[in-house]
Every structure is written in structure tokens, then in C-alpha cells.
Amino acid sequence: MTDKPPSPDMSPEEFREWGHRFVDWVADYLAHPERYPVLSQVKPGDIRRQLPPAPPLKPEPMEAMLGDLDNIIVPGITHWNHPAFFAYFAVTGSGPGILGELLSAGFNVNGMLWRTSPAFTELEEHVLDWLRQMLGLPPDFKGIVYDTASTSTFHALAAAREAITGYDVSEQGIAGPDAPRLRMYTSSQAHSSVDKAAMAIGLGRRGIVKIPVDREFRMDPVALEAAIKTDLADGWKPFCVSATIGTTSTTSIDPVAEIAEICRRYGLWLHVDAAYAGAAAILPEMRWILEGCENADSFVMNPHKWLFTPVDFSAFYCRRPDVLKRAFSLTPEYLKTAEGDSVTNFMDYGIQLGRRFRSLKFWMVVRYFGVEGLQARIREHIRLGKLFASWVAADSRFEVAAPAPFSVVCFRLKADDAANQKLMDRVNASGKIFISHTRLNDRLTLRFAIGNLRTTEDHVRMAWDLIGEFRGQTPNS
Numbered sequence: 001m002t003d004k005p006p007s008p009d010m011s012p013e014e015f016r017e018w019g020h021r022f023v024d025w026v027a028d029y030l031a032h033p034e035r036y037p038v039l040s041q042v043k044p045g046d047i048r049r050q051l052p053p054a055p056p057l058k059p060e061p062m063e064a065m066l067g068d069l070d071n072i073i074v075p076g077i078t079h080w081n082h083p084a085f086f087a088y089f090a091v092t093g094s095g096p097g098i099l100g101e102l103l104s105a106g107f108n109v110n111g112m113l114w115r116t117s118p119a120f121t122e123l124e125e126h127v128l129d130w131l132r133q134m135l136g137l138p139p140d141f142k143g144i145v146y147d148t149a150s151t152s153t154f155h156a157l158a159a160a161r162e163a164i165t166g167y168d169v170s171e172q173g174i175a176g177p178d179a180p181r182l183r184m185y186t187s188s189q190a191h192s193s194v195d196k197a198a199m200a201i202g203l204g205r206r207g208i209v210k211i212p213v214d215r216e217f218r219m220d221p222v223a224l225e226a227a228i229k230t231d232l233a234d235g236w237k238p239f240c241v242s243a244t245i246g247t248t249s250t251t252s253i254d255p256v257a258e259i260a261e262i263c264r265r266y267g268l269w270l271h272v273d274a275a276y277a278g279a280a281a282i283l284p285e286m287r288w289i290l291e292g293c294e295n296a297d298s299f300v301m302n303p304h305k306w307l308f309t310p311v312d313f314s315a316f317y318c319r320r321p322d323v324l325k326r327a328f329s330l331t332p333e334y335l336k337t338a339e340g341d342s343v344t345n346f347m348d349y350g351i352q353l354g355r356r357f358r359s360l361k362f363w364m365v366v367r368y369f370g371v372e373g374l375q376a377r378i379r380e381h382i383r384l385g386k387l388f389a390s391w392v393a394a395d396s397r398f399e400v401a402a403p404a405p406f407s408v409v410c411f412r413l414k415a416d417d418a419a420n421q422k423l424m425d426r427v428n429a430s431g432k433i434f435i436s437h438t439r440l441n442d443r444l445t446l447r448f449a450i451g452n453l454r455t456t457e458d459h460v461r462m463a464w465d466l467i468g469e470f471r472g473q474t475p476n477s
Ligand SMILES: Cc1ncc(COP(=O)(O)O)c(C=O)c1O
Pocket: 089, 147, 148, 149, 150, 151, 191, 193, 244, 246, 247, 248, 273, 274, 275, 276, 302, 314
């Protein structure tokens, strides 16, 4: 009798066994993230030093990998799924979202064309229409999933440039003698991804004008219009404004309705970056934050920030999908299909050809929690944010540094930058919580961001007590 040849892949039996072990591992991890320091305490190089310099020549047992996961990888993880993660924008990879990721890895489909998986394309179109309804955006906003808001904004700017009448950039390029000197506008508080997108499409730093903000860190529409007029007089070609709902530092809200009116008057493309705060618009009482967005040409929000969907998932909407398609559509012979224009081929709407099946996890998140469940969780985060802000405001040693309309609070010790830096370093080194910082009015400012599903009022209270305790140990304050 001959031996059975080894299975070319992990056998179904082995996959089942290890699948159960790994799901158990993740379930235990999610049940007790607090046993780990939230901010990884390793030093640069610590992880690589423990890894073999060359790949294994022979198969290794799964058991060894599970062991290394615990011993080498976990100590080098900063735990974004930890309830005391209060840095940057706190996020959640929720249970249904994680299982959705597992399914998309299982299918391993590549959604470049409708026929390369019809369910991929149609589910993506469908769940983005659900999200559009949840946000109260009009039906002519057509959605597509990209990896990140940075990529979404890159596509927005490329479409905005494509929309310029008489400037066929996809054919002529950007370097011809007749190429206009393009200018776009965003606020001094906009995310750096806007600058990066401008650099990537060939505008250069000189092609982007930073508009000043008011005392509440919102773009000043009067200054915007003045900048456009000056540029027109100087021979520039204004073509786009990027407004932000929920800026990265303070979560300020640009006056989109007024900005949209200026864009209409001067024929400019309006892009709205609501990467983090857009999620709050699923609450009826917060819907006002999107006022004016119905007049935007493009809009981005990230379910991977505050809609409990594992990284990565950025929802991009465009009211002129024909223009986006013109900017990116190019079909080599081998990708031509009989369905033609009767279907959506997502490869036509972006720089990527191959695409991951991301909509599956978002579909599962929305169905598992239901819209009302999502609303209740976001509402609770906003409540906790306001509670934290009230504790800061009531403590004479601290000050709230900006309005906090969502679940992020900017605050500082009434002391110099060094004291604030020391306070942040100490609380983070404790491993109990993780907070981050920004610079406002040229002063180091601490940021406290709530966004994890496991965060309760007790965690927020513990964090505030810890900050108070370490403040007492901060000399020079
Ligand atoms: C307002 C805003 N826009 C864009 C981004 C970039 O997001 P992503 O990491 O998805 O590219 C961020 C990141 O925090 C952000 O706060």
C-alpha cells in the first residue's frame, strides 16, 4: 500500500482543527485585552532580534507559530482593541467584522471585474448604499470602497482635476505648455492626507493653499473666497476645495454649506473628508454635521474608524462617477468582458486592479448590530467624551483646549509643553492607558479619544484618575 501523498495545502481536517484553536485564541484575546499593556513596551529591534534571520527550509508545526505569537508578537503589539486605547482615533475590530475578514480570506476573490465575483461587486454597491442611507446622503452619491481615507482623497483630487473643462489630463499629462497652474484649498487643520494626495497627483505643495481657521478651528469661508479671488487675479486655476467634518486634531467641523456655495460660484469641485466623524451622522441628533454635504462632489468616511469595522475600510462617495471613471478607466484586452457597461467593474474607478472583498465584513457589522445598535454605541461614546470633558473643565489644574462635539477631547495641563509631554509619557509608560497629542495655537495639547466598543465609563474614570495621579508627579507644573 502506498502512502497518501501529502496534501498540497493544509488539509480540511487540519484547517478545521487549527481554525478552532485560532478562533479560541482570538476569543480569549478579545475577552481579556487588559492583561496586556495597551502601548507596547518593546524597544526598536526587539521583535526582529527574536526572529530567525532566514526563512525555514522545512515545514514548521502550527504549534510553534502559536507559541511565537504569544511570546514574540504579542509583546510587540500596541492593543488597538484594548478598552483603554484613547490615542489618535480609537477604533474597534468588532466580532462580526473579524469573522467577515475570515470569510473574505477564505474566498480570496479578487473583485476587479463584476464577473470575477458578481456577489463581490453587488454587495459592495449595496452596503455602500445602506451606509449612504444611514448618513442621510442623497441617492446620487455612488459608493466605492478603498483601503483608507488617504486613498479616497487621492481619488477625489484626481477626479476633481479630470473635471476641469478643456484639460484632458489623462491624455495630455500635467507637463504640457498649456497645462494650467492648478490650485486647491483646504484648511490649516486638514489632515496631511490632503497634502499627500496633492503631491501624488502632481500639484505639488505650491498647488495647495491652507486657509486659516477661526477660534474653533473651522475653515474661514471669507478667507477661502479671498484666496480664490487672489489666485484668479494672479493667473492660477482654482479647481477644488477639501473641507473636513471632524478634523484630526480637534474634530472641528468646517462650515460645509457656506463652502459649497463658494464652490458653486467659482465652479470648484468640493470634496468632504469626514473620515472619523462621519459615523456620528447616523444619529438623528447629529445629522446636522453633514449640512451642505448634499452639494459636495465627493465625500469620504471610514467605517474602520468609528463604525466598528476592522481596518481597512474606507467608504468613498462620488456624485460624478462618470468623471472618476474617466480619470481611471483603461481596459486592456484581457480584461474586456461581454457584460460591458451593464455592470460595474470596480477596476474602472481607481488606481487598483485587484481588490479585496471588504464589503463582507461591513455587511456583517451592520446586520449584527443593526442601525439602532450602532447608533446606541456611538451615542454612548459621545456621552463618555462629554463626561471626560466635564471632568477636565471642573479641574483647575487643567483646561479643555477645543470644543469637543464628538468623542475626542483636547486638553492640557495649565503648564508648559515640557510638563504636558512628561505627563503624557508617564501615563503611556504605565501601560494602563494610551493617549496621544497634537499642537494647537502652538502649544502641546493632549488628546483623549473614545471609540472602542469595550470602553466603559469605568475605563474613562480610571484614565482620568491616572492622569490626575501622574500630574501630581510632574515637576515643573
Ligand atoms: C480627518 C482625517 N482624514 C483622513 C485621515 C487618514 O485616514 P486613513 O488612515 O484612512 O488614510 C485621518 C486619519 O486619522 C483623518 O483624521
